Amino acid sequence: MAIRQKTSRKAAATAAAIRRPRARATNGGAHAGDDIGLDALVGHAGYAVRRFQLWIFQDFIRTLATVDIRPTQYSVMTVIGANPGLSQMAVAKRLGIERARLVHLLDSLEERDFVSRIPSATDRRSHALHLTARGKTALGQFKRLAAEHERHVAEKIGKDNRERLLQILACFN
Amino acid sequence: MAIRQKTSRKAAATAAAIRRPRARATNGGAHAGDDIGLDALVGHAGYAVRRFQLWIFQDFIRTLATVDIRPTQYSVMTVIGANPGLSQMAVAKRLGIERARLVHLLDSLEERDFVSRIPSATDRRSHALHLTARGKTALGQFKRLAAEHERHVAEKIGKDNRERLLQILACFN
DNA sequence: AAAGATTGTTGTTGACGACAACAATTGATG
DNA sequence: CATCAATTGTTGTCGTCAACAACAATCTTT
Numbered sequence A, B: 001m002a003i004r005q006k007t008s009r010k011a012a013a014t015a016a017a018i019r020r021p022r023a024r025a026t027n028g029g030a031h032a033g034d035d036i037g038l039d040a041l042v043g044h045a046g047y048a049v050r051r052f053q054l055w056i057f058q059d060f061i062r063t064l065a066t067v068d069i070r071p072t073q074y075s076v077m078t079v080i081g082a083n084p085g086l087s088q089m090a091v092a093k094r095l096g097i098e099r100a101r102l103v104h105l106l107d108s109l110e111e112r113d114f115v116s117r118i119p120s121a122t123d124r125r126s127h128a129l130h131l132t133a134r135g136k137t138a139l140g141q142f143k144r145l146a147a148e149h150e151r152h153v154a155e156k157i158g159k160d161n162r163e164r165l166l167q168i169l170a171c172f173n
Numbered sequence C: 001a002a003a004g005a006t007t008g009t010t011g012t013t014g015a016c017g018a019c020a021a022c023a024a025t026t027g028a029t030g
Numbered sequence D: 001c002a003t004c005a006a007t008t009g010t011t012g013t014c015g016t017c018a019a020c021a022a023c024a025a026t027c028t029t030t
Helices: A047-062 A072-081 A089-095 A097-109 A132-156 A159-172 B045-063 B071-082 B088-095 B099-110 B133-157 B159-172
Strands: A115-119 A127-132 B117-118 B127-131
Touching: A047 A072, A047 A097, A047 A132, A047 B045, A047 B071, A047 B133, A047 B159, A072 A089, A072 A097, A072 A115, A072 A127, A072 A132, A072 B045, A089 A097, A089 A127, A089 B159, A097 A115, A127 A132, A132 A159, A132 B045, A132 B159, A159 B045, A159 B133, A159 B159, B045 B071, B045 B133, B071 B088, B071 B117, B071 B127, B071 B133, B088 B099, B088 B127, B099 B117, B127 B133
Parallel strands: none
Antiparallel strands: A115 A127, B117 B127
């Protein structure tokens, strides 16, 4: 056995090499592998949230693919647009992303002329973040597409369920 | 200006270098930077879910830190424990993770003697995944800790809200 | 003026999702 | 039965992301 493996894959089959395939055979059964039963897995909030998070991000990226904007970039531009002059620390703290990460995010947004770092007049360490004129009009389009994405969410889980979800998770800002 | 930066950071302040700090000054204001106002950001399901996802994973990792088990590892062991003999493809499809990624996950779980890959009797390509005896008892402990984590979630968002959340997200398996 | 904290930056690490390739094997088709 | 397509596990790469650690420049405090 285990002829294929190059060098890795420890001696997994040393002891207990032969075993009966138990109740459910390896696969090939009657079902297409969709009714496996996760038992204790359903009932775990983290698991459900992970799947949802995955779906929702993919839909966001797909919906905003034409403008090439990802969820984090959108959130950064939204916060800056609503609060011009914010420092990087303030934005990072507000969005729950690290200031180290925000540096690269702002780099790309500045390259595309959506955001500009203006040296703060009061603190020579920090930058006052502003949307450029181009960034403002672009954000308008992003918001329309984001609203379309939000409609996709409502279609998926139900309009009222979406409202309820937002209400439940409101405590995370 | 811009003395500190080594070589990067384009000429961001070429035009419109001087600007009034608008309504809200850079920072240093009266507030500690917590009441910034995200306007359009609240009302976005993706944003709320991201924050929640982050919080919940951190709590899971912290709660299971003593046994050094991460959420994905836990989900893999749970599914295998509930459905012994499953192939890697079946587990990957069930959990929505790539089979390429599952390889490494199983490698680590096999190194720790929690899971064993047993060559399938019917399909010489695939492996039948089983928990080892050690893995079974370990999973029992993991589940107790995971239940504790789930209680943390209930404390955070409310017991009934957690139930409602699970019900809303049930459509994502 | 000196000590400590803050801000932006750079770098590294590790988990993770997405993709592409590959060998071994199976299944279906002619 | 021979051949070709599909599947399974594996390896590798790429890009995103969170978490740290370090650093220079700058503020704040004493």
